[in-house]
Amino acid sequence: MRGDGDGWVFASDGSRRWGRHGAAGLLLRAPGPSGHATVLLQHRAGWSHHGGTWALPGGAIDSHESPAGAAVREAGEEAGIAGESLTVRGERVTWTEDSGWSYTTVVADAAAQLDTVPNGESTELRWVAEDDVESLPLHPSFAESWPALRSVPVRAVLGPDVDEVPPRTVDLGERGFGWIVAVVTTDRVEETVDASRAAESAVGTTVVITADESVRRAVSPALAAEL
Template identity: 85%
Template sequence: MRGDGDGWVFGSDGSRRWGRHGAAGLLLRAPGPTGRATVLLQHRAGWSHHGGTWALPGGAIDSHESPEGAAVREAGEEAGIARDSLTVRAERVTWTEDSGWSYTTVIADADTQLATVPNGESTELRWVAEEDVESLPLHPSFARSWPALRSVPVRAVLGPDVVTTPEPRTVDLGERGFGWIVAVVATERVEDTIDAVRGENDGTAGTADRRTTVVITADDAVRRAVGSVLAAEL
């Protein structure tokens, strides 16, 4: 069923973009066999715009929808992904045009590599390891936005206020992009949190743990104590 967002928007240079109210796509991550991040990519059908390239499930935003709502809906239509099987973590406007058109990438996680059901807009849907994404022929716009969307491995130091150990998942690093939790260190006191961070920074942590360190906490006192180390909430 066609929505009121379906239609082309033309830029001053004659380029065209799909979506009268802009467009959105879903960047869905899930842990691969080793726990490292994989992303769900769509091999676009040959008849579609930039057919034969790889990109995210997505499409036009209808006038009544948020970018998140549109991205999740499109993932359901194009990949058979149910809304209750994923957790949205963040969104980024990854493309804008002088016409006012924009594309929003909605970032979400799934606990496992979900089964998919392609529709006529796809020749294939595939879970791809993040390090292998650039080896595929990517949609030009996705290729330009991918460096800011891909994740870096993250070592999560849990503050004393955190009682739930997070599974592998995306962490929003703000201007630094995104991280993917691959190691977790739990602490019981603020002093332990500081020591865990210092151990990483002074090189005493094991080689396998020398990754971007993020402190997971909602406690302002812990945030102040860890200083310049990025603090994020679950």
């Protein structure tokens, strides 16, 4: 069924973009066999725009949809991914045009690599290790946005209000996205603060994950991430 977002938008230079209300794609992460981050990529059918390249499942946003809603819907249509099997962690506007058209990359994760069912817009769907993404012939727009979307390894310090291992993908705001590779648990605010201060001088990226405002105030704002 065609949505009211289907249609081309033309820029001043005559180039065109799909989606009358903009477009969105889903960057879905899941742990690989060794726990490293993998992303689901779509090998675009030859007849499509930039056919033969690799990119994200996605498409036009309908007038009643949010970018996240459109991206999850498109992943269902193009990859057979059920919305309840993933959790959205953040989004970024990764492309804009002078026409007002924009593309939003919606970042989500799943507990494991999900089975996929390609439709006619794909020749293949593949879970790809993040380190291997740039070895593929990428859609030009995705290639340009990828460096800001790929994750960095993160060490997570859990505040005393967090009693389970958090999601693997963490939205780091202006710093991009993190992938949790190690977890430190704490039982008291003082322990959380001490662990975060020790981490500030360590190599790599560390975040304190908590919904407790007192803990967030007590640690470096740059280290705090809300669960």
